[in-house]
Amino acid sequence: MQTDQLATAEEVAEYLKDIPVKTLAKWRSEGLGPRYSKVGRHVRYDWADVRAWVASQRRGAVSA
Numbered sequence: 001m002q003t004d005q006l007a008t009a010e011e012v013a014e015y016l017k018d019i020p021v022k023t024l025a026k027w028r029s030e031g032l033g034p035r036y037s038k039v040g041r042h043v044r045y046d047w048a049d050v051r052a053w054v055a056s057q058r059r060g061a062v063s064a
Contacts, residue, residue, distance in 0.1 A: 005047075006037070006039070006044035006045065006046060006047075007044065007045045007046075007047055007050065008042075008043075008044065008045075009021050009024045009025070009043050009045070011045075012024060012034065012045050012050055015050065016054075028043070033053065034049050034050045034052075034053035034054075035049040035053070036049075
């Protein structure tokens with residue numbers, strides 16, 4: 001992963017441990033998931049946004 005380049009949906013799906021590309025598309029349509037950009041008709045992700053989104057998904061332990 002070169003963090004200075006934009007990532008494709010396929011690259012982000014692989015980074016997220018094989019989350020289906022269709023799931024990323026669904027998240028985009030629902031306003032969920034990492035921030036993305038449209039470059040023409042292509043979807044691209046900034047690696048910093050992907051990492052920030054992953055960090056925002058952390059959850060604390062649930063008290064018993």
